[in-house]
Structure formats: C-alpha cells, structure tokens
Amino acid sequence: MEIKDSAAEHPAVERRSLASTPIFELVEDRFELGGEELTRGYVKHFSAVAVLALNNNDEVLLIRQYRHPVGQQLWELPAGLLDLDAESMQDAAARELAEEADIFAAHWHTLVDLHITPGMSDESTRIYLAEGLTEVPEADRHAREAEEAGIVPAWVPLSEAVQLVLSGELRNNLAVTGLLALHTVRTGHHQLRPADAVFRNHPRGIQP
Structure with missing residues (x-):
C-alpha cells in the first residue's frame, strides 16, 4: 500500500449554510460513505x-x-x-x-x-x-x-x-x-x- 494522501471525494447530497462571516462559513453536508448516509458540520475557510x-x-x-x-x-x-x-x-x-x-x-x-x-x-x-x-x-x-x-x-x-x-x-x-x-x-x-x-x-x- 502506498503511503500517500489522495483525493477521495464524496459529493454532498445536500448542503446547508449554518453561519457565515467574511472569513469562514459553517456548513452542514449530507453525503454517502460506504452505503451509509452521514451528516457532518465543518468550517469552509x-x-x-x-x-x-x-x-x-x-x-x-x-x-x-x-x-x-x-x-x-x-x-x-x-x-x-x-x-x-x-x-x-x-x-x-x-x-x-x-x-x-x-x-x-x-x-x-x-x-x-x-x-x-x-x-x-x-x-x-x-x-x-x-x-x-x-x-x-x-x-x-x-x-x-x-x-x-x-x-x-x-x-x-x-x-x-x-x-x-x-x-x-x-x-x-x-x-x-x-x-x-x-x-x-x-x-x-x-x-x-x-x-x-x-x-x-x-x-x-x-x-x-
């Protein structure tokens, strides 16, 4: 196995903006991973x-x-x-x-x-x-x-x-x-x- 970071995108099925400032935005994504639908919040900065x-x-x-x-x-x-x-x-x-x-x-x-x-x-x-x-x-x-x-x-x-x-x-x-x-x-x-x-x-x- 090659030890190297790699792209592995799981496109959001739905994205909600929870808060926004001039520098960052707090978002919540729904996406599929391994046959399961997950919801994760994170900061787009x-x-x-x-x-x-x-x-x-x-x-x-x-x-x-x-x-x-x-x-x-x-x-x-x-x-x-x-x-x-x-x-x-x-x-x-x-x-x-x-x-x-x-x-x-x-x-x-x-x-x-x-x-x-x-x-x-x-x-x-x-x-x-x-x-x-x-x-x-x-x-x-x-x-x-x-x-x-x-x-x-x-x-x-x-x-x-x-x-x-x-x-x-x-x-x-x-x-x-x-x-x-x-x-x-x-x-x-x-x-x-x-x-x-x-x-x-x-x-x-x-x-x-």
Missing part, C-alpha cells in the same frame, strides 16, 4: 500561507501576537490568508512577511504543506522557507492594525526554537510544524521542494 524566515546567523523569526480564541499571546510565524484572487501563494507569503515583519526575502523554498484541522475545516496552508533577507525601508512599511499592531518580533536560534517546541513552550501549529520540518531537513539531509511545487489535492484548488 480561506486557506493560508506562512513563512519561516531564516537569517545568516541560523536564527528564525518568530512574532508574538494575541490570539483571542485561546486567550494567549502566541509566538508564531508570519502568516496570512489567501484572500486575494489574483495573488499566488508565494506572492501572498512575501506580502505577509513584509507586512508583519518588515522583511523582504530573495530565496524561497516550499518547506511543508498541511491541512490545519481536517476533521472540522477545509483550511490548508503552505509553509515557505525564506532566506536572503533584507529589511523593508522605513518609508515603505505597512501600518499594522488590530492584533497585528501589537506584534513583537524575535530572532531565535533554530536549535533553541526546536527545544522550545519540544518543551511545550511554543504551541502555534504552523510554528511547531515549520520549525520541526526545518530541523528535519537540516539533520536528515532531506531535499527541499521548489517554491512553485504543486500542492496536491488542495481543497480549494489553489496552486502556487
């Missing part, structure tokens, strides 16, 4: 991108941001939604890195792709590795608002960041995934994918 920025000192950029649903200040990777139709995934990642961290990157690779919470949402995210970093000029920097206005950046040695994950001090899912993925690449000599690698079976059909 904009997908996203995140950026693990690595400088020449082998330090990774983490940003602290307040997250109201968990009531915590979390250390995260710069990230954002794919909510602009004409924008590619890599362009969105570059925009988020500039807006949230005031940084440009010259070199990009795909680090890892993931479905965030596939039991309750169709949200999917690509995490990029960004290197060759330079600062956005002061005059061109984005005016951050709401939760983003309180962002605090920190450069952390990769080895230290990995230990913070393993000790339970860092819990944001994208930060945990990205840091452990980069550590695996470094220690196991695995090859990174190019920035424009295909995201197979993306729920919303989004590609780089």
